Amino acid sequence: MKIYNEQEARGLLEAVGVDPGAYQYLLPKAFFHCLKLKNISARAALIIKQEMLSKGGEAAIARQALSGEGCGDVLLLGTTKQYRLLLDKLKIQPFGLKGLAAEIESILAAAEPKERVLRLAGGRELQLGQRPLIMGILNVTPDSFSDGGRYIDPGRALEHARQMLEEGADIIDVGGASSRPGSEMADEDQELGRVLPVVEKLLQENCLVSVDTFRGKVARACLERGVHIINDIGRLQMDDSLLPVLIEHQAPVVLMHNRMQLKQNEPYEDLISDILIELEESIDQALQGGLTRDQIVVDPGIGFGKNAAQNRLIIKHLAEFRSLGYPVLLGASRKRFIGQTLDLEVDDRLEGSLAVAAVAVMNGADIIRVHDVKASRRIADMTWAVMRENG
Numbered sequence: 207m208k209i210y211n212e213q214e215a216r217g218l219l220e221a222v223g224v225d226p227g228a229y230q231y232l233l234p235k236a237f238f239h240c241l242k243l244k245n246i247s248a249r250a251a252l253i254i255k256q257e258m259l260s261k262g263g264e265a266a267i268a269r270q271a272l273s274g275e276g277c278g279d280v281l282l283l284g285t286t287k288q289y290r291l292l293l294d295k296l297k298i299q300p301f302g303l304k305g306l307a308a309e310i311e312s313i314l315a316a317a318e319p320k321e322r323v324l325r326l327a328g329g330r331e332l333q334l335g336q337r338p339l340i341m342g343i344l345n346v347t348p349d350s351f352s353d354g355g356r357y358i359d360p361g362r363a364l365e366h367a368r369q370m371l372e373e374g375a376d377i378i379d380v381g382g383a384s385s386r387p388g389s390e391m392a393d394e395d396q397e398l399g400r401v402l403p404v405v406e407k408l409l410q411e412n413c414l415v416s417v418d419t420f421r422g423k424v425a426r427a428c429l430e431r432g433v434h435i436i437n438d439i440g441r442l443q444m445d446d447s448l449l450p451v452l453i454e455h456q457a458p459v460v461l462m463h464n465r466m467q468l469k470q471n472e473p474y475e476d477l478i479s480d481i482l483i484e485l486e487e488s489i490d491q492a493l494q495g496g497l498t499r500d501q502i503v504v505d506p507g508i509g510f511g512k513n514a515a516q517n518r519l520i521i522k523h524l525a526e527f528r529s530l531g532y533p534v535l536l537g538a539s540r541k542r543f544i545g546q547t548l549d550l551e552v553d554d555r556l557e558g559s560l561a562v563a564a565v566a567v568m569n570g571a572d573i574i575r576v577h578d579v580k581a582s583r584r585i586a587d588m589t590w591a592v593m594r595e596n597g
Contacts, residue, residue, distance in 0.1 A: 209236050210593055211319050217596040234287035239314060243280040243306070244479055248273065250301040251280050257295045263288035282310075289314060316531040319570070324533060325500045326434040327457035332376075332414065334533050334572045338586040341416065341575040342367070342375035343539065346400045347384045347392070360403040367408055374583030377435065379575060380404055381418035385439055385467070385510075394423050406431055416460070422447030429455040436460070439510065441488040443468050453496040460503040460535055461488045465511025477516055478523050481506055485530060503573065505535040514543035521562055524569035536566040537575035539582075556581065564589045 248271040255265040263284025296307035321335035357363040382400035383392040420440035544558035576582040
């Protein structure tokens with residue numbers, strides 16, 4: 207039996223008739239965690255293994271670590287209670303284990319489902335964690351991979367945005383520069399010319415508007431008109447002027463992992479760990495620059511420098527991105543890996559997109575970025591209802 211949250215665990219204990227006084231002892235035993243620690247010194251790894259074993263958990267270390275030399279990874283397996291006991295001991299140990307204990311503590315806390323607030327530009331707030339949010343895609347470009355040219359006219363774009371809002375979109379994400387493989391990126395003036403007329407009309411509808419851009423100039427113009435979120439495919443690495451603009455307007459940012467534009471498809475040593483590390487670098491950059499923790503969302507960047515198998519693996523392990531401690535956005539709608547997996551053209555990928563959306567919600571995605579809002583809203587809500595059912 208898999209227990210999804212503490213409320214469900216409490217319900218099971220109540221059904222058995224357990225004395226409420228025992229809850230504090232039993233609840234930490236209801237949740238099992240598998241954590242992979244990277245580049246741990248052999249001395250530290252041996253201490254971790256010894257302490258975890260003494261608490262009834264398990265720690266797998268490299269055979270070479272037994273010599274006490276070098277560094278390697280450690281795989282921890284245990285319940286919440288066992289981790290708590292382990293952390294109490296690590297906090298008084300040498301070899302950097304006190305700092306590592308703090309990191310593990312933070313990861314375990316972030317893994318717990320919780321409601322939180324995303325602070326938007328202009329003083330508004332967006333509640334997260336009450337249900338999955340749907341971000342409707344509005345491409346005002348002639349060459350986007352799925353709907354290029356369909357909504358480049360501002361009037362048609364506004365009509366489509368209204369339809370997505372009626373179908374259940376919580377946010378409209380406007381993009382004016384296609385980033386699909388092989389496309390020629392529009393310049394700043396082209397992007398502004400496409401985005402601003404649509405943004406201005408959308409803001410009159412009093413809906414939440416995000417702009418998909420990595421450029422500081424475009425972000426500034428949009429934020430000055432009242433846009434609420436900047437969705438950055440470059441995780442602050444593609445234009446140095448973006449972060450100062452975000453700070454000036456106190457605007458939240460979606461930091462999307464990207465090796466297609468940024469590292470030219472540099473190979474991964476450890477896919478999930480590499481993405482987490484690179485996202486964490488951008489998070490630190492944003493925080494040091496002046497943004498706050500309630501102004502950051504992370505996106506693993508499906509399709510941006512990953513092959514089909516890697517994209518599927520990211521979705522399977524999406525829950526690991528919650529360990530960063532920030533809301534998670536997933537944008538996989540109609541993407542190439544779905545077509546490669548199912549041998550389908552772009553206009554025939556609805557079912558694949560919906561399957562990915564359902565798995566993403568089950569694995570902790572807070573926001574799903576989609577083309578097909580009505581179907582995605584329904585499948586996200588149904589998946590959420592199943593997950594939240596207690597009994």
